[in-house]
Amino acid sequence: MCLGTALHLQWLYMAFGELPRKVNRSTALTLATSSSDTFMWMMGSSPSQLKPKPLICSSALKRTQASLAESNLKLHKIAFNSVAVMQAFTPGELAAGLKDLGLDEEVLPVQRSLGLCWNIDSDTFTFRVAVNDKPFTRRGVLSTVNSLFDLLGLVAPVTIRGRALLRELSADVHEWDTELPAEKFNKWETWKESLQDLSSLHLPRSYIQQSLSSATYTELCLFSDAYSWAIGAVAYLRVVLTKGHCRVGFVLRKAKLAPQPEPTTPCLELCGAVLAVEMAELILDELDHKPDALRFYCDSKVVLSYIHNSSERFFVYVHNRVHRIRRTTSPQQWHYVPTDQNPADLATRSVPGGHTLQTRRKWHTACPNLEVGDIVVLKQSQSPRHEWPMGLVTSTSPSGDGKVRKVEVRTTSQDKIKTFLRPISAVVLLLAKESQRSS
Structure with missing residues (x-):
C-alpha cells in the first residue's frame, strides 16, 4: 500500500x-x-x-x-x-x-x-508489536529491533536497550547470517518478550487536556542524562492555567548509544546536553505556540560548570560542544536536577517493557506542588536516611510561574521546635495533606 x-x-x-x-x-x-x-x-x-x-x-x-x-x-x-x-x-x-x-x-x-x-475511543496512543520468530543472527536481531518504529521516542527506554543488545551480540560476528553466541540467547529472548508489555502502555494524544489558549504561562523543560553506554534527553511542556493550576505534557524524547570507544562520563553528559539543545531547536521550530520560557536541567555539575565557565580554556572536544550549547542558549537557562528526579535517567538506564513505563509516573507527569500541612522528611547529607528529621510544611514560596520551589518546615526534637527554609530538592514528601484526611 x-x-x-x-x-x-x-x-x-x-x-x-x-x-x-x-x-x-x-x-x-x-x-x-x-x-x-x-x-x-x-x-x-x-x-x-x-x-x-x-x-x-x-x-x-x-x-x-x-x-x-x-x-x-x-x-x-x-x-x-x-x-x-x-x-x-x-x-x-x-x-x-x-x-x-x-x-x-x-x-x-x-x-x-x-x-x-x-x-479513537480513549484518544490515546499505544503500541502493538508482532514479534515473529526470526533466526538468532545479526540480520534477524536487526529486523526485530527496527520493527518497532517510535517517531516521538515514547518508548525510547525500551528501544535503546534493543539497539545496545544488537551492538553487544554482533561485536564479534561480522556475517549477517551467522548464528550469534548461544550464551547470549536468553538475554535476547528476555528483551524480545518484554515488547509484548508495550500493549499495556497508553499515552494521551494531546499534551494537556485543556486548551493552550487558556494558559497564562507556558514553559518548555528539557532534561538530559548520560550513562556509560547511552545518552538521552526528554522534553516536557509545562502549562500554568488561569486559576493557577499546573499541567505537564510529554513532548519528545531521544536516546542514542554512546560512541565507541566510550568517552568519559562528563563527556557523555556533555553530549546529552547538546542533544537537549538540538531537541529544543527542533521543537521551537515546529511548535507555533511559543513558550514563555525555555529551561534545561542536567544532573552533572561538571557539565554545568563547563557551560557557566567563561575564563578557562577547554580541550577541543569539550570546547566544541560547549560552544554549540552556548550558541543558542544562555548559562542562566541551565539548572541542576538531582539524579533521582531526572526523568531522562530512564532512557540511559533502560527499562524492560511498557508496564514499567506506565507505572513510573515521573516519565510523563509532573510532581504536585508541596502544600501547607504536608508531612515531609528533611534530607541531611551528614546523616543516614533513617535519622533524617520529620517535619510539617508551614508555608510555601511559589515562584512567578506558580511552581513551589521553597518551603518552610517546622520540626520538633527533644521538645524543641525549629523552623527551616529548604528548597524542594532538599525535602521528601512523606504524607500529603489530602492523604491525611482520607486516612
Missing part, C-alpha cells in the same frame, strides 16, 4: 479554540503516499474539554478534499476522534475498519499511524 514515504501536514486548530501547531502528538495528522496516488489521512481534534466544532471541522476537511482533487489527489481513509465529523463523510471515504460500522453503536477500531496505534 505504502511506498514508505510519510509527509507531515500542517493543520490549524483555530476552529477548536486551539492555537495552530505543526508536528506534535496532539495533531495526529499524517499523509502517506501510495502506489495508486491515493492518500490516508488520520486526524484527531482537540480533547473533548476544548469543545471542538464538528461542522466547521468537517467543512474544512471537505474544502481540503476539493483542493487536492484539483491536482488529481484523492483524500480518503479518514479517521477522526469525533463521530459527528466522520458521519459527514460517506463510508467509502473513511479509514479501513470504519466503513461498515454503526458509528453510534459500536466500539471504534484502533487505527495505525506511523507505527503508532491510535485508540
Whole structure:
C-alpha cells in the first residue's frame, strides 16, 4: 500500500479554540503516499474539554478534499476522534475498519499511524508489536529491533536497550547470517518478550487536556542524562492555567548509544546536553505556540560548570560542544536536577517493557506542588536516611510561574521546635495533606 514515504501536514486548530501547531502528538495528522496516488489521512481534534466544532471541522476537511482533487489527489481513509465529523463523510471515504460500522453503536477500531496505534475511543496512543520468530543472527536481531518504529521516542527506554543488545551480540560476528553466541540467547529472548508489555502502555494524544489558549504561562523543560553506554534527553511542556493550576505534557524524547570507544562520563553528559539543545531547536521550530520560557536541567555539575565557565580554556572536544550549547542558549537557562528526579535517567538506564513505563509516573507527569500541612522528611547529607528529621510544611514560596520551589518546615526534637527554609530538592514528601484526611 505504502511506498514508505510519510509527509507531515500542517493543520490549524483555530476552529477548536486551539492555537495552530505543526508536528506534535496532539495533531495526529499524517499523509502517506501510495502506489495508486491515493492518500490516508488520520486526524484527531482537540480533547473533548476544548469543545471542538464538528461542522466547521468537517467543512474544512471537505474544502481540503476539493483542493487536492484539483491536482488529481484523492483524500480518503479518514479517521477522526469525533463521530459527528466522520458521519459527514460517506463510508467509502473513511479509514479501513470504519466503513461498515454503526458509528453510534459500536466500539471504534484502533487505527495505525506511523507505527503508532491510535485508540479513537480513549484518544490515546499505544503500541502493538508482532514479534515473529526470526533466526538468532545479526540480520534477524536487526529486523526485530527496527520493527518497532517510535517517531516521538515514547518508548525510547525500551528501544535503546534493543539497539545496545544488537551492538553487544554482533561485536564479534561480522556475517549477517551467522548464528550469534548461544550464551547470549536468553538475554535476547528476555528483551524480545518484554515488547509484548508495550500493549499495556497508553499515552494521551494531546499534551494537556485543556486548551493552550487558556494558559497564562507556558514553559518548555528539557532534561538530559548520560550513562556509560547511552545518552538521552526528554522534553516536557509545562502549562500554568488561569486559576493557577499546573499541567505537564510529554513532548519528545531521544536516546542514542554512546560512541565507541566510550568517552568519559562528563563527556557523555556533555553530549546529552547538546542533544537537549538540538531537541529544543527542533521543537521551537515546529511548535507555533511559543513558550514563555525555555529551561534545561542536567544532573552533572561538571557539565554545568563547563557551560557557566567563561575564563578557562577547554580541550577541543569539550570546547566544541560547549560552544554549540552556548550558541543558542544562555548559562542562566541551565539548572541542576538531582539524579533521582531526572526523568531522562530512564532512557540511559533502560527499562524492560511498557508496564514499567506506565507505572513510573515521573516519565510523563509532573510532581504536585508541596502544600501547607504536608508531612515531609528533611534530607541531611551528614546523616543516614533513617535519622533524617520529620517535619510539617508551614508555608510555601511559589515562584512567578506558580511552581513551589521553597518551603518552610517546622520540626520538633527533644521538645524543641525549629523552623527551616529548604528548597524542594532538599525535602521528601512523606504524607500529603489530602492523604491525611482520607486516612
